[in-house]
Amino acid sequence: MRRIIGLVISGLAFSGLLCAQTLNVQVGNVTYRFPAEQAGVMPFENGTTLTVMGKEFALTDIGNMYVDETAVTDNSVQVVFSNDKTDVTVAGNIAKLLTVSQNGAHVKIAQSADTDVEITYTLSGSSADGGFYTEGAYKATVELDNLSLTNVSAVYSGAAVHVQNGKRIKVKPLNGTTNTLVDAVSGTQKGCLYVKGHIEFAQKGTLNITGNVKHGIKAGEYFTIKNSTINIVSSVGDGINCEQYFLMESGTIALNHVGDDGIQCDIEDTEAGSTGITTDHEDEDTGNVYISGGNVSCAVTADAAKCIKSEGDMYITGGTLTLSTSGGGVWDETNVKTKASSCISADGNIAISGGTLNLTSTGAGGKGISGDGTFTVSGEAEITVTTSGQAVVASSNGTLSIVSNSRTLDNYQSDYKCSPKGIKIDGDIIIDGGTITVTTTGAGGEGIESKNTLTVNGGHITVNAFDDGINSSSHMYINGGYIFVKGSNNDAMDANGNMYIKGGLVYAIGATNPEVALDANTEGGYKLYISGGTIIAVGNLEGGAQISGGTCKYTTSWTAQSWYALYNGSDLVAAFKTPTKSSSSGGGPGGGGPGGGGSSQKLVVYTSSTPALKSGVTVADGTEYFGGMANIGCTVSGGSNVSLTNYSNNGW
Amino acid sequence: MKKLLFAMAVCCAVMVQAAAYSYLVFTNTGGTTTGFNVSNLTLTVNGSNLQVTNDEGTVNLVLTDLASMQFSNDGSLEGIGNILEADKPIDIYTPLGAKMGHFNNLMEAVGSLDKGLYVISNGSVTQKIVIQ
Numbered sequence: 001m002r003r004i005i006g007l008v009i010s011g012l013a014f015s016g017l018l019c020a021q022t023l024n025v026q027v028g029n030v031t032y033r034f035p036a037e038q039a040g041v042m043p044f045e046n047g048t049t050l051t052v053m054g055k056e057f058a059l060t061d062i063g064n065m066y067v068d069e070t071a072v073t074d075n076s077v078q079v080v081f082s083n084d085k086t087d088v089t090v091a092g093n094i095a096k097l098l099t100v101s102q103n104g105a106h107v108k109i110a111q112s113a114d115t116d117v118e119i120t121y122t123l124s125g126s127s128a129d130g131g132f133y134t135e136g137a138y139k140a141t142v143e144l145d146n147l148s149l150t151n152v153s154a155v156y157s158g159a160a161v162h163v164q165n166g167k168r169i170k171v172k173p174l175n176g177t178t179n180t181l182v183d184a185v186s187g188t189q190k191g192c193l194y195v196k197g198h199i200e201f202a203q204k205g206t207l208n209i210t211g212n213v214k215h216g217i218k219a220g221e222y223f224t225i226k227n228s229t230i231n232i233v234s235s236v237g238d239g240i241n242c243e244q245y246f247l248m249e250s251g252t253i254a255l256n257h258v259g260d261d262g263i264q265c266d267i268e269d270t271e272a273g274s275t276g277i278t279t280d281h282e283d284e285d286t287g288n289v290y291i292s293g294g295n296v297s298c299a300v301t302a303d304a305a306k307c308i309k310s311e312g313d314m315y316i317t318g319g320t321l322t323l324s325t326s327g328g329g330v331w332d333e334t335n336v337k338t339k340a341s342s343c344i345s346a347d348g349n350i351a352i353s354g355g356t357l358n359l360t361s362t363g364a365g366g367k368g369i370s371g372d373g374t375f376t377v378s379g380e381a382e383i384t385v386t387t388s389g390q391a392v393v394a395s396s397n398g399t400l401s402i403v404s405n406s407r408t409l410d411n412y413q414s415d416y417k418c419s420p421k422g423i424k425i426d427g428d429i430i431i432d433g434g435t436i437t438v439t440t441t442g443a444g445g446e447g448i449e450s451k452n453t454l455t456v457n458g459g460h461i462t463v464n465a466f467d468d469g470i471n472s473s474s475h476m477y478i479n480g481g482y483i484f485v486k487g488s489n490n491d492a493m494d495a496n497g498n499m500y501i502k503g504g505l506v507y508a509i510g511a512t513n514p515e516v517a518l519d520a521n522t523e524g525g526y527k528l529y530i531s532g533g534t535i536i537a538v539g540n541l542e543g544g545a546q547i548s549g550g551t552c553k554y555t556t557s558w559t560a561q562s563w564y565a566l567y568n569g570s571d572l573v574a575a576f577k578t579p580t581k582s583s584s585s586g587g588g589p590g591g592g593g594p595g596g597g598g599s600s601q602k603l604v605v606y607t608s609s610t611p612a613l614k615s616g617v618t619v620a621d622g623t624e625y626f627g628g629m630a631n632i633g634c635t636v637s638g639g640s641n642v643s644l645t646n647y648s649n650n651g652w
Numbered sequence: 653m654k655k656l657l658f659a660m661a662v663c664c665a666v667m668v669q670a671a672a673y674s675y676l677v678f679t680n681t682g683g684t685t686t687g688f689n690v691s692n693l694t695l696t697v698n699g700s701n702l703q704v705t706n707d708e709g710t711v712n713l714v715l716t717d718l719a720s721m722q723f724s725n726d727g728s729l730e731g732i733g734n735i736l737e738a739d740k741p742i743d744i745y746t747p748l749g750a751k752m753g754h755f756n757n758l759m760e761a762v763g764s765l766d767k768g769l770y771v772i773s774n775g776s777v778t779q780k781i782v783i784q
């Protein structure tokens with residue numbers, strides 16, 4: 001049995017009471033502190049050098065040595081900035097591992113390749129022209145203790161804090177402290193806070209960042225945050241730019257005056273591509289964004305900028321995100337297509353199962369959510385999207401212009417136009433839960449669009465769209481949930497394949513002829529299938545719909561803004577109002593004129609048994625949806641029965 | 653009760669011994685040692701000399717004559733840091749003061765003890781050791 005003997009000089013609890021002696025060796029503004037119990041034999045060599053704990057000092061470099069009772073924390077370095085200089089203190093046990101250079105208030109600390117302990121650098125004080133630079137090849141911690149640092153001269157780096165170390169770097173704005181970093185305008189740094197490796201933010205302090213050259217914070221590898229508050233005051237490039245993955249558990253990130261994206265995460269190894277998600281994210285390089293808690297607020301103004309962008313997937317399971325874009329579109333010459341802003345954008349999939357998202361885009365073509373992969377919503381997620389920009393189109397030479405008429409967009413191929421959609425997904429959309437509210441008011445502003453299939457199994461969806469309310473390029477499946485959708489200038493729900501309604505409650509309000517409430521691609525050989533659930537449709541159904549599993553009826557006479565009660569047999573299902581009156585309801589400026597439904601519009605209802613309608617009912621209690629146009633769980637009284645006509649499979 | 657008192661005594665001894673380092677001892681190239689009390693001790697390189705100043709005064713040591721310096725509890729180098737290397741009899745105690753035994757030297761003790769924390773004493777110096 002091999003036995004290793006180690007001295008324990010201060011291991012027991014009572015050792016804290018000891019009055020330790022410490023040898024302080026000062027070289028310039030650097031003080032090396034050697035605890036007496038660790039110092040051992042300190043050899044002199046030829047009257048020219050002194051070596052303490054492996055650290056060799058040229059005697060001519062030593063300004064002073066003294067013994068005091070200062071306690072020394074192993075593996076620690078303190079850097080105190082004070083105007084035009086820094087005072088650096090190095091714990092004796094790591095002295096031999098570090099080479100400290102100074103130039104005014106700029107300090108560089110290089111770790112030797114032999115470093116095998118984690119060193120903690122604690123930075124404090126302030127300087128109007130200073131910077132901290134460290135390099136090495138072993139993980140480290142950087143503590144910020146009320147540090148205020150502006151880099152002007154860019155001596156070792158233009159970054160205010162630069163960690164040229166490809167390992168895990170913990171950055172800790174210490175609890176209760178406020179720290180401010182501003183980088184040098186004259187530098188070439190990638191970030192005001194630059195870490196070559198991966199950043200792990202921790203502790204409940206605040207860090208204010210101004211990135212004058214490129215990004216506010218740049219991590220060459222992954223970025224995680226817990227508890228800390230990061231304010232990007234401004235940045236020329238992204239507020240936060242990282243690679244591998246971005247993970248936020250808690251804390252606050254506020255991004256203001258950023259020149260490009262708010263947060264951008266890319267895949268680091270572009271040749272090998274994504275590693276896929278790994279256990280505990282070990283060695284993960286996916287370009288994914290994970291947000292499970294905390295607060296993110298971001299307002300981006302650049303054309304085609306994104307508040308949060310991932311080259312991989314995006315997983316949001318908690319937290320509060322308040323994101324807005326105001327920039328317009330751009331012409332991407334490389335990819336030959338128009339691009340526009342988006343609050344959330346993923347090159348991969350997007351999955352939202354929790355949290356509160358308030359997303360607003362006001363620029364031309366600006367979207368709330370855009371993704372190249374699939375989009376799933378579940379759990380208690382609350383998503384509110386508002387877009388108010390018009391569509392942007394490009395001529396053959398890439399000249400952009402804004403259009404305010406949706407019909408004009410039909411003249412452009414897909415790559416030459418960009419519409420202000422609420423949620424636009426290239427892959428499948430699957431909604432299992434959560435609450436989604438989308439409002440669009442600009443040309444081409446579809447509420448929710450999938451370029452593939454769209455499935456709703458649960459949740460509450462409310463859409464008020466300028467264009468199609470909900471659109472799928474392929475089939476659409478409604479199996480459950482509550483869907484309140486209005487397409488002001490197009491279909492309420494439009495499937496360019498088949499549309500299957502098998503469950504849930506759908507209240508759809510389409511525009512006037514030729515638009516309908518529920519549209520399947522009959523011209524393409526597809527069909528509207530209704531086999532379950534509850535439907536209230538203002539506007540026509542797609543002709544030739546196949547109805548089963550219940551009864552479908554309609555009326556051509558109804559009035560606006562009056563409560564109707566829909567019954568399935570004798571069971572109250574919901575109360576609702578319509579925004580427009582029918583053409584045959586007469587009275588005032590209704591009919592087919594302003595405020596009236598189109599001449600061919602109908603109010604269609606479908607339930608699993610026999611639908612019945614009462615008009616003019618009084619509604620109490622329940623929960624209102626659709627801007628007060630629907631009420632679920634209410635009680636009703638009064639009213640009069642509405643005469644309904646059976647739907648024919650042959651259409652109307 | 654005796655064990656408890658002895659444990660306290662050992663602990664106090666450890667505190668006193670480990671806390672001390674009250675001297676900085678210089679050894680010259682000829683092997684001669686000179687100890688200085690560390691109270692307000694400063695060392696300044698002054699040309700070819702090392703100027704040593706403490707509460708007792710100032711002494712100049714010729715740098716080229718110096719071989720090493722080392723902290724000491726009593727101003728001498730006897731036993732300092734060498735307790736683990738010295739081939740001298742030692743006593744081993746548990747952290748609570750229970751005597752584990754008397755050994756001819758440390759290596760003999762190590763061969764007889766399990767892993768753990770112990771207090772080791774050669775009569776003039778007391779330290780803690782961990783056997784792993």
